[in-house]
Amino acid sequence: MLEDVGNLFHGFAVVAQPYNLLLMVVGIVLGVIVGVLPGLGGANGIAILLPLTFSMSPTSAIIMLSCIYWGALFGGAITSILFNIPGEPWSVATTFDGYPMAQKGKAGEALTAAFTSSFVGALFAVIVITLVAPLVASFALEFGPPEIFSVYFLAFCSFVGLSKEPPFKTIASMMLGFGLGAVGLDQMTGQLRLTFGFESMLNGFDFLIAVIGLFGIGEILLTMEEGLSFRGKSAKLNMKVVLNTWAELPRYWMLSLRSCLIGCWMGISPAGATPASFMSYGIAKRISKRGRFFGTGEIEGVVAPETAAHAAGTAALLPMISLGVPGSPTAAVLLGGLLIWGLQPGPLLFTEQKDFVWGLIASMYMGNIVGLIIVLTCVPMFAAILRIPFSVIAPIILVFCAIGAYTVHNNTFDVVMMVVFGIAGYLMKKTNYPLAPMVLAIVLGDKAEESFRQSLLGSQGSFSVFWSSALVSTIMTLGLIALFWPLIQNAWTKLRGSAGEPHPAE
Amino acid sequence: MSHSVNEAAETGPSQRGAEIGVGIAMAIIAIIGIIGSLRVGIGWAAEGPRAGFFPFYISLIVLISCAFNVASAAMQAKDGGVFATWSQLVKVMQVLVPTAIYALVIPSTGIYVASALLIALFMRWFGKYNWLIVAAVAIGLPIFTFVTFEIWFLVPLPKGPFEAALGF
Numbered sequence: 257m258l259e260d261v262g263n264l265f266h267g268f269a270v271v272a273q274p275y276n277l278l279l280m281v282v283g284i285v286l287g288v289i290v291g292v293l294p295g296l297g298g299a300n301g302i303a304i305l306l307p308l309t310f311s312m313s314p315t316s317a318i319i320m321l322s323c324i325y326w327g328a329l330f331g332g333a334i335t336s337i338l339f340n341i342p343g344e345p346w347s348v349a350t351t352f353d354g355y356p357m358a359q360k361g362k363a364g365e366a367l368t369a370a371f372t373s374s375f376v377g378a379l380f381a382v383i384v385i386t387l388v389a390p391l392v393a394s395f396a397l398e399f400g401p402p403e404i405f406s407v408y409f410l411a412f413c414s415f416v417g418l419s420k421e422p423p424f425k426t427i428a429s430m431m432l433g434f435g436l437g438a439v440g441l442d443q444m445t446g447q448l449r450l451t452f453g454f455e456s457m458l459n460g461f462d463f464l465i466a467v468i469g470l471f472g473i474g475e476i477l478l479t480m481e482e483g484l485s486f487r488g489k490s491a492k493l494n495m496k497v498v499l500n501t502w503a504e505l506p507r508y509w510m511l512s513l514r515s516c517l518i519g520c521w522m523g524i525s526p527a528g529a530t531p532a533s534f535m536s537y538g539i540a541k542r543i544s545k546r547g548r549f550f551g552t553g554e555i556e557g558v559v560a561p562e563t564a565a566h567a568a569g570t571a572a573l574l575p576m577i578s579l580g581v582p583g584s585p586t587a588a589v590l591l592g593g594l595l596i597w598g599l600q601p602g603p604l605l606f607t608e609q610k611d612f613v614w615g616l617i618a619s620m621y622m623g624n625i626v627g628l629i630i631v632l633t634c635v636p637m638f639a640a641i642l643r644i645p646f647s648v649i650a651p652i653i654l655v656f657c658a659i660g661a662y663t664v665h666n667n668t669f670d671v672v673m674m675v676v677f678g679i680a681g682y683l684m685k686k687t688n689y690p691l692a693p694m695v696l697a698i699v700l701g702d703k704a705e706e707s708f709r710q711s712l713l714g715s716q717g718s719f720s721v722f723w724s725s726a727l728v729s730t731i732m733t734l735g736l737i738a739l740f741w742p743l744i745q746n747a748w749t750k751l752r753g754s755a756g757e758p759h760p761a762e
Numbered sequence: 763m764s765h766s767v768n769e770a771a772e773t774g775p776s777q778r779g780a781e782i783g784v785g786i787a788m789a790i791i792a793i794i795g796i797i798g799s800l801r802v803g804i805g806w807a808a809e810g811p812r813a814g815f816f817p818f819y820i821s822l823i824v825l826i827s828c829a830f831n832v833a834s835a836a837m838q839a840k841d842g843g844v845f846a847t848w849s850q851l852v853k854v855m856q857v858l859v860p861t862a863i864y865a866l867v868i869p870s871t872g873i874y875v876a877s878a879l880l881i882a883l884f885m886r887w888f889g890k891y892n893w894l895i896v897a898a899v900a901i902g903l904p905i906f907t908f909v910t911f912e913i914w915f916l917v918p919l920p921k922g923p924f925e926a927a928l929g930f
Contacts, residue, residue: 481850482850647887651881658868
């Protein structure tokens with residue numbers, strides 16, 4: 257424990273180097289821009305910029321990329337409140353009360369509340385990471401293939417159970433991701449598979465291309481269809497408004513704490529920031545004294561989803577650094593980055609790459625502080641970006657997506673694949689197939705398959721290996737519960753009669 | 763929803779049809795996956811499960827899920843709303859077609875010229891900007907990316923005959 261504190265301070269020293277601080281600021285500014293623009297989110301913003309970091313040291317690279325993530329989390333709130341357009345899916349719930357507040361001329365209060373609660377949520381989650389991640393990692397060091405597979409199993413089952421999309425759509429989309437990830441060289445036997453003799457299929461489908469296509473191009477097509485025109489409230493944020501709002505916020509400490517806990521829980525299980533923000537908003541609405549005014553511009557309606565979303569977004573990194581299982585698509589892209597930089601994600605990071613892990617954790621603290629200052633001071637500038645017409649922004653985003661896709665492998669065919677993924681993303685989004693599990697499956701496919709086959713190899717093909725010890729049985733059973741959660745919940749409500757209210761995952 | 767007043771403008775492919783279409787497309791991919799897995803062997807060999815073992819069962823699960831998805835879409839009411847109106851789809855194609863052409867010409871023209879043309883097209887066609895602003899952005903952005911990527915980060919991007927003529 258004490259050793260961890262020492263490591264953390266060492267991490268701060270690494271982050272405080274001028275070069276890393278500069279990268280941090282660059283990362284946050286880029287992140288906010290990426291979060292504000294439609295079609296560029298945290299996940300594909302990082303995917304596009306990942307190739308630029310190949311020549312950096314892994315620690316500097318992760319600082320910049322994770323700061324893009326924090327920036328994107330902050331940025332989503334700006335568009336929700338000022339323009340009623342969620343820049344990111346997790347800020348949809350913020351529009352419910354944020355935009356009405358802006359319409360009433362309280363945009364400054366709403367923005368301050370949103371940024372501050374984001375910061376609180378993130379800080380809470382970082383503290384959780386600092387305390388819990390090393391323990392989880394040291395525990396996970398003992399894991400053999402069956403345990404590792406059971407963790408993946410739990411992660412993917414939670415997707416099915418917690419997703420608000422129909423379960424079979426989640427399963428189809430996830431398994432398709434595993435299938436795409438399996439194309440190319442089989443890691444264990446060295447055999448080529450599913451390539452059907454096409455040379456361009458030899459390396460399989462790269463998840464970065466998939467992310468840029470599914471989220472980037474797909475999002476542009478959706479935006480175009482909606483014929484988006486930005487008519488926003490102007491953003492003025494002076495110090496007086498900020499201080500007044502800060503004086504008011506401590507009143508909502510219970511709300512914040514509850515939202516933090518919901519966020520952390522949902523972030524660690526791979527449900528992610530979006531359901532966390534909705535759940536937090538929903539519960540706040542039910543519990544708050546002013547609940548019936550929610551939707552008309554209540555500050556609590558901004559605090560609840562923002563705190564939870566940011567806590568979840570940050571907590572999603574906990575399983576990534578301690579177990580190698582990312583809790584969100586953005587965390588998945590960061591995990592892909594680790595692999596590219598030659599680091600093995602998972603529990604070994606804490607023993608073999610101390611600088612890197614603690615640098616990352618320290619940068620979470622610093623990044624959120626720097627982020628809060630940047631967004632509070634530069635809101636008008638970021639809001640101005642949205643006033644650039646879409647006919648200018650769209651082709652520029654397309655060009656950057658293409659450059660990002662090309663630079664992954666210096667391959668022009670990848671740009672074509674990106675467009676194909678874009679069309680797929682558009683169609684899947686329109687027909688309610690969730691994209692996040694698909695991306696996670698492409699990233700983790702090889703590792704999940706490896707642990708699965710190694711487990712079966714150890715047991716000579718018997719599935720009983722997944723129930724061979726208390727630990728692995730527990731995780732697998734939790735996975736099954738998560739998988740059938742909607743059914744269990746239904747049965748439970750029926751059992752208790754109609755009085756039982758739906759109260760998911762609490 | 764009975765907004766029958768403007769029904770002329772609101773026609774388009776049905777959501778139900780789109781769901782069935784996506785489901786069938788996924789099922790086809792799953793069948794391709796199953797065939798590919800069978801080719802490399804899905805059974806058990808001396809070194810353990812063979813290469814096709816995992817993708818075979820994965821594809822099988824996709825196929826089964828697709829059957830459920832298509833069935834549940836087919837059971838929806840026929841007037842379950844439109845996937846998108848025709849005018850919306852036209853807008854989508856207006857972006858998609860130039861983007862697809864853009865991706866296809868990059869190997870021959872290089873990324874810079876193609877990007878300049880893409881930006882110019884969008885700004886002139888959708889934005890109705892005057893040529894001066896169009897030229898400024900369409901030429902300025904590729905130069906900016908050139909400096910950032912090729913000179914600053916030393917990441918080479920695809921170049922075509924135009925850049926070759928300039929000596930790069």
